[in-house]
Amino acid sequence: MIITEQKPLTEILESLKGLTKVFLVGCGECATTCKTGGQPELLKMKEQLEVQGKTVTGMCVPNAPCIAAQIKTEFAKNLKALREAEAILVLACGLGIQSAKDNDRLGLVVLPGCNTMFGAVLDAQGNFYEKCSMCGECVLDITGGICPITLCPKGLLNGPCGGMNKGKCEVDNEKDCAWVLIYKELEKRKRLSSLKKIQAPKDFKKATKPHKLIMVK
Ligand code: SF4
Numbered sequence: 001m002i003i004t005e006q007k008p009l010t011e012i013l014e015s016l017k018g019l020t021k022v023f024l025v026g027c028g029e030c031a032t033t034c035k036t037g038g039q040p041e042l043l044k045m046k047e048q049l050e051v052q053g054k055t056v057t058g059m060c061v062p063n064a065p066c067i068a069a070q071i072k073t074e075f076a077k078n079l080k081a082l083r084e085a086e087a088i089l090v091l092a093c094g095l096g097i098q099s100a101k102d103n104d105r106l107g108l109v110v111l112p113g114c115n116t117m118f119g120a121v122l123d124a125q126g127n128f129y130e131k132c133s134m135c136g137e138c139v140l141d142i143t144g145g146i147c148p149i150t151l152c153p154k155g156l157l158n159g160p161c162g163g164m165n166k167g168k169c170e171v172d173n174e175k176d177c178a179w180v181l182i183y184k185e186l187e188k189r190k191r192l193s194s195l196k197k198i199q200a201p202k203d204f205k206k207a208t209k210p211h212k213l214i215m216v217k
């Protein structure tokens, strides 16, 4: 899940300076779960923009605006409202925003309504936790399923730094040191031997952006 937060209204209004007619796009998956770009948030945004003298010509909430087929279908259904608009304000993550731009045949100004924060898992209580930094070389097999790249602020691959204090992280002493968590987990599973192998430095070529994965040629 991609975590977003809505931009402050003042920032959105600044980006809409000189533009009066706006079409809103939300996201039926992540941004709906984050309460940043679901139907209720779009209706609230419409109300807020109208108070500021803007006209909302229409809105849509594709299930996943980051999927071209879905945003294209929604744009086709809302062509009249889009033709009346000068800008599209997207309340979704950066992927949804760019997908809206890439699939807008009218060449409208496409603006972000949200800031994209991180990829996360969602617990049963509805809280979000960043667990993976998408490094391209997963080491969870040797770290007991705990990600040192994400949970250790230094992304260390071979045990704790010298700053670990009584199991806590030197960067934030409210948090457990990721490597202490890894050690305890491996100890519980009788797999401490996996720590004996020194991990080679990460191949940062694998983290070079932008990534792509071509499935259809
Ligand atoms: S090591 Fe961590 S950051 Fe890398 S892929 Fe695995 S979980 Fe993600």
Ligand code: SF4
Pocket: 151, 152, 153, 154, 155, 156, 159, 160, 161, 162, 163, 164, 165, 168, 169, 170, 171, 176, 177, 178, 179, 180
């Ligand atoms: S104390 Fe542990 S989690 Fe914190 S930076 Fe050092 S190794 Fe990483």
